[in-house]
Amino acid sequence: MDLGLKGRRALVMGASAGLGYAIAEQLVKEGARVAICSRDEGRIREAARRMGASLGVAADLTKPGATKALVEQVVAELGCVDVLVTNTGGPPKGGIEKMTAEQWQEGFQSLWMSVVEGLQAALPGMKERHWGRIILVTSVAAREAMPLLTISNGLRAGLMGLVKTVSNEVAEHGITLNAVQPGYHATERLKELGIPEEKITSQIPARRLGKPEELGALVTFLASEQAAYVTGQSIAIDGGWMRGF
Numbered sequence: 734m735d736l737g738l739k740g741r742r743a744l745v746m747g748a749s750a751g752l753g754y755a756i757a758e759q760l761v762k763e764g765a766r767v768a769i770c771s772r773d774e775g776r777i778r779e780a781a782r783r784m785g786a787s788l789g790v791a792a793d794l795t796k797p798g799a800t801k802a803l804v805e806q807v808v809a810e811l812g813c814v815d816v817l818v819t820n821t822g823g824p825p826k827g828g829i830e831k832m833t834a835e836q837w838q839e840g841f842q843s844l845w846m847s848v849v850e851g852l853q854a855a856l857p858g859m860k861e862r863h864w865g866r867i868i869l870v871t872s873v874a875a876r877e878a879m880p881l882l883t884i885s886n887g888l889r890a891g892l893m894g895l896v897k898t899v900s901n902e903v904a905e906h907g908i909t910l911n912a913v914q915p916g917y918h919a920t921e922r923l924k925e926l927g928i929p930e931e932k933i934t935s936q937i938p939a940r941r942l943g944k945p946e947e948l949g950a951l952v953t954f955l956a957s958e959q960a961a962y963v964t965g966q967s968i969a970i971d972g973g974w975m976r977g978f
């Protein structure tokens with residue numbers, strides 16, 4: 734199936750590794766011109782070279798204004814942003830009494846305000862061209878609290894409200910906005926959380942971790958021409974882990 738992404742300009746945030754890398758790599762394979770970002774300049778340039786992305790930019794999404802500046806740089810270098818994928822590193826793990834005010838502020842900036850800044854910077858151009866695809870990478874934690882992921886559970890639930898609100902606002906302009914909610918996937922982040930793999934997979938009906946490229950395929954479809962009528966959705970990809978409807 735031709736997904737209609739050839740020549741489209743895409744920005745994937747947090748993409749030197751893990752889920753962001755897998756998404757960006759598939760968009761490149763579909764013929765999109767892709768820009769990626771992460772904190773470390775050497776790592777992001779190397780990732781861009783490896784996957785064949787057009788641009789690798791160093792940006793720290795925990796810093797106010799960084800996402801706006803990133804979108805502006807990509808527009809300046811690639812001409813526009815047709816597909817925006819917001820993603821960043823996961824916040825630290827810990828109970829409510831352990832998390833500091835700085836960790837909450839940093840989490841809010843990177844999980845929430847980077848999305849808001851990205852939307853505000855990318856939407857005017859998408860409206861002008863009457864075409865846009867925005868996909869937020871969040872987490873199943875938005876719908877089912879994960880143990881000790883206090884910041885993630887607390888902040889990500891609210892993003893579903895943002896997806897519904899903004900998707901309704903921009904639908905008439907040919908722009909869709911959806912969230913994907915990963916369950917447990919085989920990336921560095923999972924190792925960072927320090928939960929034994931067998932303990933996790935025993936709770937997943939599919940009895941295995943997700944592959945980053947499976948999530949990449951879902952996001953690529955949501956970015957496609959064919960997904961024009963899918964908007965305002967928060968879609969879990971979790972091998973059946975979430976038991977609720």
Ligand SMILES: NC(=O)c1ccc[n+]([C@@H]2O[C@H](COP(=O)([O-])OP(=O)(O)OC[C@H]3O[C@@H](n4cnc5c(N)ncnc54)[C@H](OP(=O)(O)O)[C@@H]3O)[C@@H](O)[C@H]2O)c1
Binds near residue numbers: 747770772773922923
């Ligand atoms: N993997 C899972 O099982 C899972 C499940 C649910 C939700 N999630 C969420 O999905 C997101 C991606 O997860 P992942 O597993 O792909 O994580 P990962 O393997 O740790 O990769 C995170 C990527 O984001 C970049 N990054 C981290 N902090 C950044 C920052 N402040 N500014 C810019 N880039 C930053 C990293 O590059 P640098 O370090 O070079 O900056 C890396 O490229 C996270 O928010 C995670 O919490 C993951």
